[in-house]
Amino acid sequence: MSRARCTFHVRGLDCEHEVALLRAALKDAPGIEGLGFDLINGLMTVDYDDQRVDPARLAGQVTARSGLETVPVGAPEAEAPPPWWSRRGLQASTAASGLALAAGMLLHYFGAKAGLSDGAAERASTASCALAIAAGGVWLFPRAWRSLRGLRLDIDVLMTLAIFGAVALGQWDEAATVAFLFGVSESLEALSVARARRAIRRLLEVAPPTAERIVAAGVETIAVDRIDGGDRILVRSGDQIPIDGVILKGRSGVDQKAITGESTPVERGPGDPVYAGTVNGEGTIEIEASGPIGEALISRIVDQVRAAQAGRAPVERRISQFARWYTPLVVVIALLTALLPPAYAWAAGGPVWATFLAWFAKALVVLVIACPCALVIATPVAVVSGLAAAARRGVLIKGGEFLEAVGRLRALAFDKTGTLTLGRPDVVEVFASGQGDQADVLRIAAALGDRGGHVLGKAIARHARDLRIDVPRADDYTAIPGKGAQGRIDAVEYHLGSHRYIDEAGLCRPEFHAEMGEAEGRPGTEVAVTAATGPLGWIRLADRPRPEAAAVVAELHALGLRTVMLTGDNPRAAAAMARELGVGDQRSELLPADKVLAIDEYTAAHGPTGMVGDGVNDAPALAAARVSIALGGVSSGAALETADVVLMADDLRQLPWLVRHGRATLRMIHQNIALAIGVKAVVLVLALFGIANMWMAILADVGTTLLVVANALRLLRAGDPATR
Numbered sequence: 001m002s003r004a005r006c007t008f009h010v011r012g013l014d015c016e017h018e019v020a021l022l023r024a025a026l027k028d029a030p031g032i033e034g035l036g037f038d039l040i041n042g043l044m045t046v047d048y049d050d051q052r053v054d055p056a057r058l059a060g061q062v063t064a065r066s067g068l069e070t071v072p073v074g075a076p077e078a079e080a081p082p083p084w085w086s087r088r089g090l091q092a093s094t095a096a097s098g099l100a101l102a103a104g105m106l107l108h109y110f111g112a113k114a115g116l117s118d119g120a121a122e123r124a125s126t127a128s129c130a131l132a133i134a135a136g137g138v139w140l141f142p143r144a145w146r147s148l149r150g151l152r153l154d155i156d157v158l159m160t161l162a163i164f165g166a167v168a169l170g171q172w173d174e175a176a177t178v179a180f181l182f183g184v185s186e187s188l189e190a191l192s193v194a195r196a197r198r199a200i201r202r203l204l205e206v207a208p209p210t211a212e213r214i215v216a217a218g219v220e221t222i223a224v225d226r227i228d229g230g231d232r233i234l235v236r237s238g239d240q241i242p243i244d245g246v247i248l249k250g251r252s253g254v255d256q257k258a259i260t261g262e263s264t265p266v267e268r269g270p271g272d273p274v275y276a277g278t279v280n281g282e283g284t285i286e287i288e289a290s291g292p293i294g295e296a297l298i299s300r301i302v303d304q305v306r307a308a309q310a311g312r313a314p315v316e317r318r319i320s321q322f323a324r325w326y327t328p329l330v331v332v333i334a335l336l337t338a339l340l341p342p343a344y345a346w347a348a349g350g351p352v353w354a355t356f357l358a359w360f361a362k363a364l365v366v367l368v369i370a371c372p373c374a375l376v377i378a379t380p381v382a383v384v385s386g387l388a389a390a391a392r393r394g395v396l397i398k399g400g401e402f403l404e405a406v407g408r409l410r411a412l413a414f415d416k417t418g419t420l421t422l423g424r425p426d427v428v429e430v431f432a433s434g435q436g437d438q439a440d441v442l443r444i445a446a447a448l449g450d451r452g453g454h455v456l457g458k459a460i461a462r463h464a465r466d467l468r469i470d471v472p473r474a475d476d477y478t479a480i481p482g483k484g485a486q487g488r489i490d491a492v493e494y495h496l497g498s499h500r501y502i503d504e505a506g507l508c509r510p511e512f513h514a515e516m517g518e519a520e521g522r523p524g525t526e527v528a529v530t531a532a533t534g535p536l537g538w539i540r541l542a543d544r545p546r547p548e549a550a551a552v553v554a555e556l557h558a559l560g561l562r563t564v565m566l567t568g569d570n571p572r573a574a575a576a577m578a579r580e581l582g583v584g585d586q587r588s589e590l591l592p593a594d595k596v597l598a599i600d601e602y603t604a605a606h607g608p609t610g611m612v613g614d615g616v617n618d619a620p621a622l623a624a625a626r627v628s629i630a631l632g633g634v635s636s637g638a639a640l641e642t643a644d645v646v647l648m649a650d651d652l653r654q655l656p657w658l659v660r661h662g663r664a665t666l667r668m669i670h671q672n673i674a675l676a677i678g679v680k681a682v683v684l685v686l687a688l689f690g691i692a693n694m695w696m697a698i699l700a701d702v703g704t705t706l707l708v709v710a711n712a713l714r715l716l717r718a719g720d721p722a723t724r
């Protein structure tokens with residue numbers, strides 16, 4: 001058996017109770033292994049055994065059982081515009097219900113004045129109300145019936161009960177009002193979620209729809225999705241670049257804000273990469289497309305954001321668990337409201353029936369607040385807006401849980417090389433111990449450095465080439481992570497690595513030890529070069545801190561976060577760098593496993609700790625952190641794959657924004673939950689005291705949903721790169 005996953009569009013999926021319908025529809029379907037729901041985008045993800053399940057047939061089954069139209073994403077039906085009835089039907093029937101209700105009211109109050117006999121006016125009014133109930137109930141009653149048959153007591157059943165309860169009491173106008181207002185609340189809810197959906201989607205639509213392709217006859221305009229790798233595309237000054245590619249001709253400043261959030265344009269010329277969605281500056285350029293739009297960086301970002309939005313944040317999971325017992329609880333309260341007072345009246349010898357009627361009406365009002373929609377939508381709409389806003393700013397967050405986690409961080413650990421520093425060390429001094437000259441030291445170090453991926457080794461190799469030193473080939477190369485490397489050149493064994501490494505390997509000599517120890521006081525990092533017989537010399541390299549690092553560290557401190565630098569470098573170099581940048585704490589001479597321990601220690605001592613790295617050689621520490629943050633997503637595929645959060649720009653300045661944004665999102669979630677619960681509590685109390693009527697209850701319920709959605713959409717504004 002093999003597991004497969006399919007995503008379905010479900011029309012009308014925007015609240016917890018549709019989720020319950022879908023779960024029920026799939027409950028005893030064989031071969032289903034997992035379900036995921038994305039309320040904002042109206043998507044359901046199904047993990048299934050592909051030998052037992054066919055997605056298209058499954059969709060048909062779900063549609064039949066839940067009454068919610070379900071089609072696999074990508075199927076032709078999913079792309080076709082939905083039929084009028086499923087787009088506008090709810091609004092239309094609600095409007096019809098409203099008209100009939102108004103007519104019923106008019107007949108009731110003014111029928112007699114208009115010349116109708118009392119009986120005729122009343123009969124006409126009742127008929128009008130019945131019409132209003134029917135129109136308002138076309139959507140509601142079938143769903144309620146389905147739930148009842150499945151023995152589920154959900155909001156549809158409750159509303160239907162409330163309506164027929166009122167009819168049973170002869171209160172036709174009341175029943176019609178409930179049916180109408182229920183339609184109003186459903187349509188408003190659908191509209192507000194649809195609005196959120198559109199706003200979020202628009203935020204991610206940055207690539208233009210067409211491009212100008214250069215062909216033999218000149219230039220033709222084609223749809224972007226028809227571009228292939230190798231096509232030559234003309235991008236005029238001021239236009240958006242339609243596809244990822246490499247510049248063939250022309251130079252220009254390219255505004256990469258759409259991807260990296262950086263507003264200063266970067267200079268680009270022949271041979272440089274450019275990305276779809278970025279904006280060409282003053283020059284006209286010709287580019288060679290590197291592949292179809294689906295493979296472009298922006299498409300990968302959008303896919304990531306979609307996937308992230310479909311996942312659920314922990315708060316969201318807790319709320320939907322809460323919703324599962326919230327509705328039954330309210331039903332019990334409503335039942336008690338309807339039954340206790342008459343029971344009391346019966347025991348005390350009071351008027352049982354009259355008491356029942358009075359309290360039954362209150363119980364119906366209580367039932368209205370049983371709908372947990374506002375509460376259920378409160379979190380995902382905030383999380384999804386938060387994710388979209390971040391993506392717009394060049395911060396790619398792989399899931400709501402990470403956005404939430406960022407908001408809870410107490411400390412941030414930084415890798416040194418490539419993260420706090422530019423990661424482009426230069427050789428500044430070469431020392432030869434006398435067994436050979438400086439060129440020998442460089443030649444051997446370069447040969448070993450060439451074979452590995454370590455920045456220091458690569459920098460040495462580059463330096464040797466710049467000096468036109470002939471670099472031989474090293475064989476049997478082995479890297480010892482965090483320490484150094486060894487290999488053979490012309491069958492002779494050599495080592496390259498930290499001072500500690502050669503000490504531990506017994507390759508150091510007392511005189512050399514003293515000399516190298518002295519050099520370690522100077523800025524930079526020394527790498528020792530030895531043969532199996534003893535040290536040959538050392539090479540000192542200096543890496544510059546990132547220009548923005550000190551300011552970012554200071555800003556993080558102002559936000560109340562602790563900072564710590566983790567490095568494999570020697571203690572003196574580490575201390576000097578930490579002091580220069582104002583980093584709160586530093587740990588040096590760490591092996592990759594020690595970095596993991598340091599993260600664990602920090603988490604235990606100070607609370608959730610994030611790790612910032614370049615995603616290249618710090619994978620274990622990144623994995624150990626509560627949230628891993630990598631920078632340079634545009635240039636490095638590794639960063640894009642490994643981390644929970646990716647700063648697309650190769651720049652630390654988005655970090656403080658990210659922390660503030662995570663906190664703002666958390667605050668928004670809490671606000672929304674408090675708002676949703678608060679309004680319900682108030683209505684509950686008012687209902688029990690007989691102050692709130694059905695109208696107020698339903699309006700308060702819809703109002704809250706609209707409010708939490710509107711509130712959360714404010715987070716989208718944080719995505720505007722212009723705001724700091």
Ligand SMILES: Nc1ncnc2c1ncn2[C@@H]1O[C@H](COP(=O)(O)OP(=O)(O)OP(=O)(O)O)[C@@H](O)[C@H]1O
Nearest residue numbers: 416417452454457482483484485497498567568569
């Ligand atoms: N492949 C290698 N080639 C040369 N030297 C190495 C190599 N691997 C490790 N070293 C030595 O060991 C030290 C620690 O290496 P490690 O890769 O753990 O950290 P780093 O590159 O100094 O910085 P950071 O830990 O901040 O990324 C380096 O400073 C270097 O002296």
Ligand SMILES: [Zn+2]
Nearest residue numbers: 503508509513
């Ligand atoms: Zn030594």
